Amino acid sequence: MLSTSGEHVPGAGGPVRVAVLGTGVIGQDLVSRIGRSPWLRCGLVAGRDPDSPGLRRAAERGCPTSADGIRAVLASEEPFAVVFDATSALSHAEHARLLAPLGTLLVDLTPSRLGRTVVPAVTGVTPPDSGSVSLISCGGQAAIPVVHALARRFDVRYVEVVSTVASVVAGRATRLNLDEYVATTAEAVTAFSGVSDAKAILNISPAVPPAVFRTAVHAVAPGADPDEVRAVAGETAERVRAFAPGYRVVACTASDGRVVVCVEVTAAGDVLPAYAGNLDIIDAAAVLVAERHAARAAAGAEVVSA
Amino acid sequence: MVHDATLRDGQHAVAHRLGVAELRGYAEAADAAGVPVVEVGHGLGLGASSLQAGRAAVSDDVMLSTVREALRHSRMAVFLLPGWGTSADLDRAVAHGADVVRIGVHCTEATLAERHIGHLRERGTEAYGVLMMSHMASPGRLAEEAALLAEYGASGVGIMDSAGHLLPDDVAERIGAIAGAVDVPVVFHGHDNLGCAVANSLAAARAGAGVVDACARGFGAGAGNTRLEVLVPVLERTGFATGVDLYGVLDAAEFAGRAFVPAPPFPDSAGIVGGLAGVVAAFRQHVLRHALPAGVDPRDVFFELGRRQAVAGQEDLIVDVVAELSSSGRARTGAHADERKEGTA
Structure with missing residues (x-):
């Protein structure tokens, strides 16, 4: 079960205090998701530019804000239960090092290569008690469920994942981190498929109106049958839709040992524009991990108090 | 200055299948x-x-080491x-001797180019920034983007008419706007979908472009690029010195014509429609490969891709x-009459 709805509700301690590092498109979406979660309470949004629109919007939502970045997180009197890192891959390593002694769960939305990787439909969302969880990349979140399912069913020799993100929802850190995106996504594709020969590609589309987030999975899989590929892709999409309802298979072919499965992800709900599926799928996964952590803490507290 | 993209953009015309013999033979001819x-x-x-x-x-x-060995005078360029x-990949290319x-x-x-231009500048490699699919943005917007590329440290900036959609006046306006916004050489890279590649390149040179791309026999994506062996004498006749030998460039084109199969691209139905619809020229082979077996008119596919603003x-x-x-x-059935009317907008 990927959804936290219908499970425990927060115990007497109330929702857990979380912080968001980064005020770009991902950080802003996380803040609004935290506001809607019964399990999480926004204790801090930290950026580095006091004039950034993201920081202003967070303040308008009633979140405490700071332009001191990680220093503001460390200065908090009690540690945050969860810190979301929506900065950049280069900054993340430093953030992970500084937060490690505090026992905080760090949920990483940058394409760094640290922490335990989570792809909800494949790994579930239970995090370690502390330390770092990596969400890999938006393309990784969209592709890996399909890659994993194909590799379990067929003799896959090579995998390639190509994602397209609309320009308006590719923030500055994403633009500077394309090399890390490519390396981290390819590495995760290999880790979840066992296929050593893997490649990842990212397009940023300038189209207006913006293009819907999309990922194509190409595989060399001798003998793959088109009907079976369709069935595998369909079952996989169903599982992903448990937490990202806008995830759907839009094309599926298999011939001469070449498989192509294309998925598109539209953002659900009324906060993000529909094309921003790249934010939807990774931010939804990040919040699920944090909620599971909060639920576990609440369950633990009940056991202790009983 | 003429920039020869035959062994890069030309790869689209032969499904990226140029081998060592073709690469070496053409590089030697271009160098000569x-x-x-x-x-x-x-x-x-x-x-x-x-x-x-x-x-x-x-x-x-293999591509880089083969061409590097074959070039005695010409500089070697790569694209990323x-x-x-x-x-x-950049570091490996520079180690192979990319200039x-x-x-x-x-x-x-x-x-998107900030990091990689910076990476090259730190290593002392000459880096250019080029804006592809330039028909999708206004001259003013392209000038702003080009100024950013120059700010990142690009030694030259410019535009590619990746869909072969632009006409000479469109090119002159865009190159003029960019030349007015930067102090570095301006690049133009044309495609021949509407038969205007040489005229567009000449318009670019007259509007202030310092670097013009071309390919032998027009070998390039879609309906092909600007023909190198035509561009060189046209530029010379209009007063732009290229430093390229006429017989030498004709010989290089002969080599490309003989050695690169299949035949050089030209503005056929798919090329013309791709240009009108503003679809990246590199899609040509892929569209034909998928549309024909499905019994779908490739022209309809190009118009629909243009409507979706698909990019390389x-x-x-x-x-x-x-x-x-x-x-x-x-x-x-030709159900795209509406898009056809809008195609040149």
Whole structure:
């Protein structure tokens, strides 16, 4: 079960205090998701530019804000239960090092290569008690469920994942981190498929109106049958839709040992524009991990108090 | 200055299958003709050999070492699309002796080039920034983006008419706007979908472009690039010195005509429609490969891709569009009259 709805509700301690590092498109979406979660309470949004629109919007939502970045997180009197890192891959390593002694769960939305990787439909969302969880990349979140399912069913020799993100929802850190995106996504594709020969590609589309987030999975899989590929892709999409309802298979072919499965992800709900599926799928996964952590803490507290 | 993209953009015309003998033979001929820069690589640049865009016959390493060996005077250039190739690919290319690197980003996405231009500048390599699909942005916007590329440290900036959509006046306006916004040489790279590549390149030179791209026999994506062996004498006749030997460049074109199979591209139906619709020229082979077996009119596929503003790298969209047109029963009915009217807007 990927959804936290219908499970425990927060115990007497109330929702857990979380912080968001980064005020770009991902950080802003996380803040609004935290506001809607019964399990999480926004204790801090930290950026580095006091004039950034993201920081202003967070303040308008009633979140405490700071332009001191990680220093503001460390200065908090009690540690945050969860810190979301929506900065950049280069900054993340430093953030992970500084937060490690505090026992905080760090949920990483940058394409760094640290922490335990989570792809909800494949790994579930239970995090370690502390330390770092990596969400890999938006393309990784969209592709890996399909890659994993194909590799379990067929003799896959090579995998390639190509994602397209609309320009308006590719923030500055994403633009500077394309090399890390490519390396981290390819590495995760290999880790979840066992296929050593893997490649990842990212397009940023300038189209207006913006293009819907999309990922194509190409595989060399001798003998793959088109009907079976369709069935595998369909079952996989169903599982992903448990937490990202806008995830759907839009094309599926298999011939001469070449498989192509294309998925598109539209953002659900009324906060993000529909094309921003790249934010939807990774931010939804990040919040699920944090909620599971909060639920576990609440369950633990009940056991202790009983 | 003429920049020879035959061994990079020309790869699109032969499904990225140029082998060592073709690469060496052409590079030697271009070098002998006095062509100042010879660009080499997969059609979409370093690291781009893929199922999505087509697999190259030989690796980047083999392409670069073969061409480097063949060039005695000409400088060697490579191309990189951020998100396809990475800094590691750039470092390998520089180690192979690449003198010039071009970083390509779509028209409004200059910020994607910041890191890679910076990476090259730190290592003392000459880096250019080029804006692809330049028909999708206004002259003013392109000038702003070009100014950003120059700010990142690009030694030259410019535009590619990746869809072969622009006409000479469009080119002059865009190059003029960019030349007014930067102090570095301005690049123009044309495609011949509407038969205007040489005229567009001449318009670019007259509007202040300092570097004009061309390919032998027009070998390039879609309906082909600006023909090198035509451009050189046209530029000379209009007062732009190229330093390229006429007989030498004609010989290089003869070599390309003999050695690169199949025949050189020209503005056929797919090319003309692709140009009108503003579809990236590199899609041509992929559209034909998917549309024809499905019984779908490739011209309809181009118009639909144009409506969706597909850009280089989004080859996976072609499968969807063909399937949709096929299932909607619009195959070969010419149901895109509306888009046709809008195509040149």
